[in-house]
């Protein structure tokens with residue numbers, strides 16, 4: 189490989205197909221707190237947002253960080269308990285990570301999730317060892333849709349933005365990847381391929397994605 193390239197993965201809805209469990213946990217949390225929320229609103233406005241921005245949205249004000257994280261953890265306890273028996277890597281992911289590692293592609297995770305959920309997901313799915321860098325919500329000031337998480341991942345990997353591909357499922361996350369100036373593959377776990385037509389390529393999972401897909405998207409040798 190002549191040009192060093194990188195593949196940066198969103199976590200929820202991409203490395204694992206878990207959004208149904210997040211939605212169930214959010215609906216339970218909101219019902220308990222008398223906060224109005226439905227699935228459509230979640231997928232349009234909240235999916236991919238970090239804890240702080242989610243609580244600011246629910247309470248329509250800047251929630252004190254400690255309170256925001258404590259409230260968010262109430263939801264994460266529900267989420268982790270219902271998702272644990274089902275956790276597994278997305279279809280085709282492990283095979284792809286193996287082949288990209290063998291080709292020398294740099295690999296990172298860029299997620300709005302809190303560190304406890306990152307540990308929960310990567311360790312229980314058995315995929316942590318594939319990644320050179322992991323950037324979570326606690327490591328940047330501005331959450332998705334701001335580009336910070338993806339810019340930080342590229343910086344930590346030492347790979348220029350023009351050689352980075354992002355895999356994302358959420359509207360906020362896709363915006364983050366596009367704003368970072370990266371090529372974005374839309375994984376259609378949260379939205380249809382038509383809804384993700386503004387991404388550079390759409391795929392249901394990783395079974396159809398290969399090293400050649402990245403090379404073609406980036407236009408490198």
Ligand SMILES: O=P(O)(O)OC[C@H]1O[C@@H](O)[C@H](O)[C@@H](O)[C@@H]1O
Nearest residue numbers: 199200210235236237299300301
């Ligand atoms: O891994 P991603 O897609 O950046 O997002 C993580 C967040 O995704 C949201 O959809 C969940 O509601 C959050 O609880 C979660 O932390």
